[in-house]
Amino acid sequence: xxxxYRSSTLQAPLAxxxxxxxxxxxxxxxxxxALAPDRSNAxxxxxxLTGDQFVASAHPVTGKPGWWERMVGxxxxxxxxxxxxxxxxxxxxxxxxxxPASLAPDGEPYAMRFPVITIRDMVRGLVGLLDELGIERLxxxxxxxxxxxxxxxxxxxxxERAGRVLAIATTARHSAQNIAFHEVGRQAIMxxxxxxxxxxxxxxxxxxxxxxxxxxxxxxxxxxxDGLTEKFGRRLQDRTEKTFGFDADFQVESxxxxxxxxxxxxxxxxxxxxxxxxxxxxxxxxEHGGKLAEAFAGSQxxxxxxxxxxxxxxxxxxxxxxxxxxxxxxxxxxxVELSAPFGHDSFLLDVxxxxxxxxxxxx
Amino acid sequence: xxxxYRSSTLQAPLAxxxxxxxxxxxxxxxxxxALAPDRSNAxxxxxxLTGDQFVASAHPVTGKPGWWERMVGxxxxxxxxxxxxxxxxxxxxxxxxxxPASLAPDGEPYAMRFPVITIRDMVRGLVGLLDELGIERLxxxxxxxxxxxxxxxxxxxxxERAGRVLAIATTARHSAQNIAFHEVGRQAIMxxxxxxxxxxxxxxxxxxxxxxxxxxxxxxxxxxxDGLTEKFGRRLQDRTEKTFGFDADFQVESxxxxxxxxxxxxxxxxxxxxxxxxxxxxxxxxEHGGKLAEAFAGSQxxxxxxxxxxxxxxxxxxxxxxxxxxxxxxxxxxxVELSAPFGHDSFLLDVxxxxxxxxxxxx
Numbered sequence: 001x002x003x004x005y006r007s008s009t010l011q012a013p014l015a016x017x018x019x020x021x022x023x024x025x026x027x028x029x030x031x032x033x034a035l036a037p038d039r040s041n042a043x044x045x046x047x048x049l050t051g052d053q054f055v056a057s058a059h060p061v062t063g064k065p066g067w068w069e070r071m072v073g074x075x076x077x078x079x080x081x082x083x084x085x086x087x088x089x090x091x092x093x094x095x096x097x098x099x100p101a102s103l104a105p106d107g108e109p110y111a112m113r114f115p116v117i118t119i120r121d122m123v124r125g126l127v128g129l130l131d132e133l134g135i136e137r138l139x140x141x142x143x144x145x146x147x148x149x150x151x152x153x154x155x156x157x158x159x160e161r162a163g164r165v166l167a168i169a170t171t172a173r174h175s176a177q178n179i180a181f182h183e184v185g186r187q188a189i190m191x192x193x194x195x196x197x198x199x200x201x202x203x204x205x206x207x208x209x210x211x212x213x214x215x216x217x218x219x220x221x222x223x224x225x226d227g228l229t230e231k232f233g234r235r236l237q238d239r240t241e242k243t244f245g246f247d248a249d250f251q252v253e254s255x256x257x258x259x260x261x262x263x264x265x266x267x268x269x270x271x272x273x274x275x276x277x278x279x280x281x282x283x284x285x286x287e288h289g290g291k292l293a294e295a296f297a298g299s300q301x302x303x304x305x306x307x308x309x310x311x312x313x314x315x316x317x318x319x320x321x322x323x324x325x326x327x328x329x330x331x332x333x334x335x336v337e338l339s340a341p342f343g344h345d346s347f348l349l350d351v352x353x354x355x356x357x358x359x360x361x362x363x
Numbered sequence: 364x365x366x367x368y369r370s371s372t373l374q375a376p377l378a379x380x381x382x383x384x385x386x387x388x389x390x391x392x393x394x395x396x397a398l399a400p401d402r403s404n405a406x407x408x409x410x411x412l413t414g415d416q417f418v419a420s421a422h423p424v425t426g427k428p429g430w431w432e433r434m435v436g437x438x439x440x441x442x443x444x445x446x447x448x449x450x451x452x453x454x455x456x457x458x459x460x461x462x463p464a465s466l467a468p469d470g471e472p473y474a475m476r477f478p479v480i481t482i483r484d485m486v487r488g489l490v491g492l493l494d495e496l497g498i499e500r501l502x503x504x505x506x507x508x509x510x511x512x513x514x515x516x517x518x519x520x521x522x523e524r525a526g527r528v529l530a531i532a533t534t535a536r537h538s539a540q541n542i543a544f545h546e547v548g549r550q551a552i553m554x555x556x557x558x559x560x561x562x563x564x565x566x567x568x569x570x571x572x573x574x575x576x577x578x579x580x581x582x583x584x585x586x587x588x589d590g591l592t593e594k595f596g597r598r599l600q601d602r603t604e605k606t607f608g609f610d611a612d613f614q615v616e617s618x619x620x621x622x623x624x625x626x627x628x629x630x631x632x633x634x635x636x637x638x639x640x641x642x643x644x645x646x647x648x649x650e651h652g653g654k655l656a657e658a659f660a661g662s663q664x665x666x667x668x669x670x671x672x673x674x675x676x677x678x679x680x681x682x683x684x685x686x687x688x689x690x691x692x693x694x695x696x697x698x699v700e701l702s703a704p705f706g707h708d709s710f711l712l713d714v715x716x717x718x719x720x721x722x723x724x725x726x
Contacts, residue, residue, distance in 0.1 A: 018607035116607040176591035176615040177583065183616045184579045186609065187623070191572035193556050209554035216547045217580050220540065225675075228539035234646060242644060244381035244479040246549065246636065250643065252539040253546045260550070273609065280613065281605060283597060312588075312675075 004060065005053070005089075005096030006030060010128040014091070020115040023105075027129040028096025029053050029088035032072060033080030035135075042135045043078060043362070044126060044162070045087040046143030046150035049218075049275055050267055052095040055087040056080070061266045067348065070355075077359035083139060088129050090122040090150070092274040097125065100270035101201060111270060112198035119146070119282045123153045127161065140164035140362055144347035145314070146275070149282050152322065155303070156284055156295035166361055168306040168354070169347040171318035172292055172325070173283040178313065181221055182276040185214030189269045198270050211269040212260030219259050224310035224343030228252060285325075292325035299326075303333040304361040306354065308346040310339075334361070367423065368416070368452075368459030369393065373491040377454070383478040386468075390492040391459025392451035395419050395435060396443030398498075405498045406441060406725070407489060407525070408450040409506030409513035412581075412638055413630055415458040418450040419443070424629045430711065433718075440722035446502060451492050453485040453513070455637040460488065463633035464564060474633060475561035482509070482645045486516045490524065503527035503725055507710035508677070509638070512645050515685065518666070519647055519658035529724055531669040531717070532710040534681035535655055535688070536646040541676065544584055545639040548577030552632045561633050574632040575623030582622045587673035587706030591615060648688075655688035662689075666696040667724040669717065671709040673702075697724070 007028040014022040030053040035042060045055050047067070056072040058065060072078045072085055089097040092114070100114040130138070141162040143151040148170025155165040171178075189195055192210025200206055220228075232252035236242065239249065248254040285292035303326050307319035316337045326333040338353045340346035347354065370391040377385040393416040398405060408418050408431070419435040421428060435441045435448055452460040455477070463477040493501070504525040506514040511533025518528040534541075552558055555573025563569055583591075595615035599605065602612065611617040648655040666689050670682035679700045689696040701716045703709035710717065 112609075116609075173597065175588065176595040176597065176613070177586075177588045179597070179613050180579075180583045180591065180615050180619055183611075183613075183619055184576060184583065187572075187579060187620070188551055188554075188576045190609075191551075191555065191576055209550075213547060213551045213554055213576065216543075216550060220543045220547065223540075225538065225540045228543065232539040234536065234539065234542070234649075246475075246479075246553075246640065248546075250539070250542050250546075252543050256543055256546055257550070277609065286597075 007096050008129055008132045010125070010132060012128060012131070014121065014124050014128065016115055016121045017118040018116050022091070022098060022115065025091060025098045025125060025128065026096065026102070027088050027091065027098075027125050029086060029129060030055065030057060032056050032085040033083050035084040039135060040137070040139060041082065042084045042086055042138050044130065044138050044141045044154075045072070045078070045085055046126070046141065046147035047087060047090065048145040048147050049279065050263065051147070052093065053087045053089045055085070059266070070350065071358060077355045078142065078362065083362070086130070086133065086135070088126055090275070091125040092117050092122065092271060092278060094268035094271040099268070100198065100274055101268050109201040111201065114270070114274060116277055117274060118278050119149045119153050120157060120287065122278065123150050123157065126150065127154070127158055130161065138162040140166060142166040142358070143170070144168035145170055145344065146279055149279065152284055155299055155301055156288065159299045159301065162301055164304070164361065165301045166304045166306070166358065167322070169308055169311055169314055169344055171314040172285060172322050174280050179280045181217060182280050184217050186273050186276060188213035188217070189273060192269075195269060200269075206264070207269045208261075208264040211264045211267065211272060214272060215263040216256045216260040219256060221313045222343055222345045224312065224341060226310065227341050227343050230341065292322070293328035296326055296329035296331050299329065299331050301331065303331055304357065305333065305335045306347075306357055307337045308340045308342075308344070308351075309337055310341055311344040311346060313344040370459050371492055371495045373488070373495060375491060375494070377484065377487050377491065379478055379484045380481040381479050385454070385461060385478065388454060388461045388488060388491065389459065389465070390451050390454065390461075390488050392416050392449060392492060393418065393420060395448040396446050398447040402498060403500070403502060404445065405447045405449055405501050407493065407501050407504045407517075408435070408441070408448055409489070409504065409510035410450060410453065411508035411510050412642065413626065414510070415456065416450045416452045418448070422629070433713065434721060440718045441505065441725065446725070449492070449496065449498070451489055453638070454488040455480050455485065455634060455641060457631035457634040462631070463561065463637055464631050472564040474564065477633070477637060479640055480637060481641050482512045482516050483520060483650065485641065486513050486520065489513065490517070490521055493524070501525040503529060505529040505721070506533070507531035508533055508707065509642055512642065515647055518662055518664055519651065522662045522664065525664055527667070527724065528664045529667045529669070529721065530685070532671055532674055532677055532707055534677040535648065535685050537643050542643045544580060545643050547580050549636055549639060551576040551580070552636060555632075558632060563632075569627070570632045571624070571627035574627045574630065574635060577635060578626040579619045579623040582619060584676045585706055585708045587675065587704060589673065590704050590706050593704065655685070656691035659689055659692035659694050662692065662694050664694070666694055667720065668696065668698045669710075669720055670700045671703045671705075671707070671714075672700055673704055674707045674709060676707040
């Protein structure tokens with residue numbers, strides 16, 4: 001797929017946390033807005049688990065609008081009339097950056113021979129791209145969910161590269177419950193007979209059923225219970241009576257099935273395995289001697305953390321934990337818990353208060 | 364499997380909510396303690412989704428102790444020196460009562476020809492058993508989780524049959540989130556190629572992988588996030604370093620896999636489909652003109668509702684909703700939210716305060 005998308009091949013090999021080295025790494029990316037002559041106005045946007053570089057332009061597979069068009073564009077909170085926005089597909093993913101579907105040096109897809117990567121490895125790829133693009137120092141790094149993990153990882157490991165760090169609806173480490181939900185998804189994929197231990201790229205059939213189940217389970221964690229109740233409740237789907245069968249009688253069932261099957265059209269099952277693994281391994285304190293404050297000891301950046309009161313995937317306590325560490329490290333940080341009904345997905349949805357926080361913090 | 368377990372074949376056919384009729388229904392059951400000469404000391408215990416009649420005696424398949432031995436036995440809160448405890452496998456299940464694995468009149472397993480049943484249909488089977496056993500009026504009906512739904516359904520539809528109703532960690536209707544989690548489990552089973560549209564009983568291979576994924580997803584909902592963190596946190600399983608692979612590095616992964624695979628040894632995948640469907644259909648108010656208070660209008664029983672503060676599957680608000688309806692119906696009801704760290708599973712675990720509530724309410 002690599003040739004379809006705008007991308008850069010990194011000159012430097014990537015030395016990975018797991019001990020391996022990836023060479024000839026491709027990082028696919030999109031940019032929005034012009035780079036200032038002094039190169040001071042670049043913002044790196046980091047995407048979430050199933051996101052990609054198409055933050056403010058149509059997705060080439062689904063044709064849907066960019067995933068954060070409401071936030072990014074001319075006159076938007078992340079104003080592309082003022083900032084040069086760079087958004088890259090993380091390594092391990094499947095929208096043009098090197099991942100398990102890419103060809104290994106032997107000419108065959110990596111599949112499960114792809115090395116297990118970490119969030120820091122993803123950021124290594126992003127920093128490599130910034131080097132290629134000649135962007136020495138970012139005005140800001142911004143991300144929600146897994147994108148927020150990348151923003152925090154960049155701040156901790158490349159503290160000179162970003163002046164501002166905006167981490168939304170995220171955490172500095174995956175909890176046991178977070179890991180548990182991801183493990184269910186991985187087991188669903190691996191239980192699919194079309195997964196074939198990951199070697200399905202030459203096959204006509206893909207492990208779509210397993211991937212759909214993984215997506216469905218994860219999707220529930222992105223929404224709040226109240227949000228689900230308000231959106232669907234116990235309403236029936238295109239019928240007035242229960243059918244006493246196993247069709248999708250309830251709207252919420254129909255919605256989940258749609259989410260699951262739609263996802264399989266644009267995402268690679270092996271990428272789902274690798275990226276969820278990277279998130280589960282994420283523990284920023286562990287990388288820095290077990291003390292999260294140490295992770296930010298050398299930081300000169302300004303930080304902003306945002307959480308949502310209905311987010312039970314990465315609840316406010318996780319953001320507060322990061323804020324306390326930043327306080328201990330003496331870093332300037334603002335922190336706000338926003339009220340929004342959409343659960344974890346609030347960062348992607350219509351929450352005007354978030355727009356104001358983002359716009360204000362970047363100025 | 365029917366012949367292995369103690370059971371009764373109901374004389375009367377069961378007319379089901381879905382419109383069908385089941386004849387020659389077998390209900391497998393266990394009893395503990397002696398029936399008083401005046402037959403006034405019987406307690407019906409109703410089991411949860413994956414439970415069975417072996418409440419206080421070893422499970423014949425796994426050899427494990429009964430699922431509520433801490434609560435039921437001589438001198439225990441449900442004291443078998445005083446009460447005759449009856450616990451039956453619900454219809455639709457797979458421990459001896461008529462379900463999808465049972466033979467239909469044509470001599471072949473029902474499989475997906477088994478009618479979709481409701482919680483009320485399950486209770487019809489239980490009431491049929493009570494008739495067979497000559498138990499006109501129960502001292503009490505007691506259940507947790509899906510067992511609590513049955514207790515409430517019995518109180519609403521057979522108000523003369525029980526003097527006390529104890530419903531623990533339950534709800535009067537399944538929420539959108541509850542339905543969503545069950546739908547993930549059903550999709551996982553149906554995605555398993557060994558499921559074969561339910562016709563797997565003559566096959567060597569069963570849809571165990573799909574059933575295990577279903578169980579894993581559900582199991583997360585039975586535990587609290589804090590409980591998971593305390594029990595497992597991010598601790599590694601039998602290793603000191605991450606392996607950078609897809610083995611169960613984390614204890615919580617290993618635990619979930621164990622829960623999933625252990626479950627498949629004792630449970631039938633089609634039963635899982637039917638019982639989760641019954642739970643999703645459960646809406647006690649809907650059965651009674653949309654007003655929950657109407658469900659209890661004719662009740663002469665005393666009620667006790669118990670919830671747990673860490674239960675996010677059926678949170679306290681769901682019990683409170685039932686209590687308000689009982690208040691509106693003028694029924695005597697006590698209600699307590701207990702503090703326990705184990706999430707929904709608290710009703711099965713070591714919560715001494717629950718013991719005291721149960722013992723006190725039954726006296």
